Amino acid sequence: MQIATWNVNSIRTRLDQVQTWLKDVQPELLCLQETKVDDPLFPHQAFEDLGYQVSFHGQKAYNGVAIVSRQPLEDVRLGFSGELPEDAEALRLGEQKRVISALIDNIRVVNIYVPNGSELKSEKYPYKLEWLSCLNRYLKAQATRGEPLCVVGDFNIALEARDIHNPARLTGEIMASEPEREALLDVLGDRLHDVFRVFEPDTNHWSWWDYRSGAWDRDRGWRIDHIYLCDELLSQAKSCVIHKHVRGNEKPSDHAPVSVDISWPPTENDEQISELFSD
Numbered sequence: 001m002q003i004a005t006w007n008v009n010s011i012r013t014r015l016d017q018v019q020t021w022l023k024d025v026q027p028e029l030l031c032l033q034e035t036k037v038d039d040p041l042f043p044h045q046a047f048e049d050l051g052y053q054v055s056f057h058g059q060k061a062y063n064g065v066a067i068v069s070r071q072p073l074e075d076v077r078l079g080f081s082g083e084l085p086e087d088a089e090a091l092r093l094g095e096q097k098r099v100i101s102a103l104i105d106n107i108r109v110v111n112i113y114v115p116n117g118s119e120l121k122s123e124k125y126p127y128k129l130e131w132l133s134c135l136n137r138y139l140k141a142q143a144t145r146g147e148p149l150c151v152v153g154d155f156n157i158a159l160e161a162r163d164i165h166n167p168a169r170l171t172g173e174i175m176a177s178e179p180e181r182e183a184l185l186d187v188l189g190d191r192l193h194d195v196f197r198v199f200e201p202d203t204n205h206w207s208w209w210d211y212r213s214g215a216w217d218r219d220r221g222w223r224i225d226h227i228y229l230c231d232e233l234l235s236q237a238k239s240c241v242i243h244k245h246v247r248g249n250e251k252p253s254d255h256a257p258v259s260v261d262i263s264w265p266p267t268e269n270d271e272q273i274s275e276l277f278s279d
Contacts, residue, residue, distance in 0.1 A: 001105065002026075002028055002029070002262075003027065003028065003152065003259065003262065004152075004257050005111070005153055005227060005257065005259075006021075006225075006253070007032075007033040007113070007208075007255035008035065009253040010035070011037055019050065025243070028069065028104075029067065029071075031065070033064070034063065034064060036061055036064050037064060038058055039057070042058060053072070054069070057099070059097045062096070065098060065099065067100055067104075067111055071105055072104075073102040073103070074103040077100070077101045080093055082099070082101060083138045087134075093134050098113040098114070098115070099113075099135075103147065105264060107147070108142060110139070112135065112154075114155045115127060117174050117175070119173075129180070132184060149192065150229055150233055151227075152228070154208075154255065156224055157184050157224060158176050158222050158224055159181055161203075163224070165204075165219070165220040193228060193229055193230075194227075194228060195240045196240040196242070206221025206244070207224060208221055209221040225258045227240060227260045229260070233262055236263040237261070238263060240261075242256055243259065
């Protein structure tokens with residue numbers, strides 16, 4: 001099963017590029033962020049024509065998330081209230097459409113778009129930390145059902161120095177501040193693992209290049225689009241790739257897709273290998 005994530009920075013603007021990528025790569029599942037469209041205007045027919053079904057949770061001009069799947073989407077949950085229906089803070093934070101989840105072949109896939117935070121002195125910065133705290137509660141509520149978990153999306157956080165093109169200058173600034181990193185680490189806990197780093201330990205792997213300052217031409221990027229897997233799924237992961245070339249499209253999103261290939265459902269031989277791996 002190939003699961004992918006992509007901040008498309010407007011699905012209607014980038015629809016042709018997304019369709020082309022789906023035809024070329026043919027993932028079983030694609031999670032989209034920053035769709036920037038109200039639900040009634042989401043171009044679902046374009047995906048259905050390619051053999052995908054889609055669930056979406058959007059708003060006009062900002063934010064918005066969607067899950068595009070070849071397989072049936074079950075138990076779709078929208079916003080933080082999908083796991084925290086009686087949490088007043090979750091309802092308030094859920095006014096921005098940034099979270100959607102579904103069961104796909106018994107895997108709970110959570111697609112998120114973490115607030116950017118703007119800058120450290122902005123009122124949007126404490127909002128980001130508050131949002132991450134709510135995400136922590138959200139995932140703890142999901143954990144009670146014991147579903148295998150895959151969390152993907154645009155996290156707007158570079159967890160380590162190797163995730164930034166110029167860590168000496170940018171560490172401590174927005175998307176690389178200690179409170180943001182600590183908040184995300186709290187979300188991950190011991191349960192979730194950065195699958196990309198299992199396969200690519202080195203620096204110079206970016207998923208986002210700012211439109212400004214010639215960042216793409218100079219390859220001055222950040223790795224802020226992540227895929228996190230629980231132990232059960234991590235043991236079945238075969239590869240994780242950033243599809244960097246897509247950022248070179250004409251009028252591209254500023255993000256590139258990221259995908260993970262998982263052997264799922266596991267075969268008896270896979271389970272035996274997993275047991276050896278865990279030992």
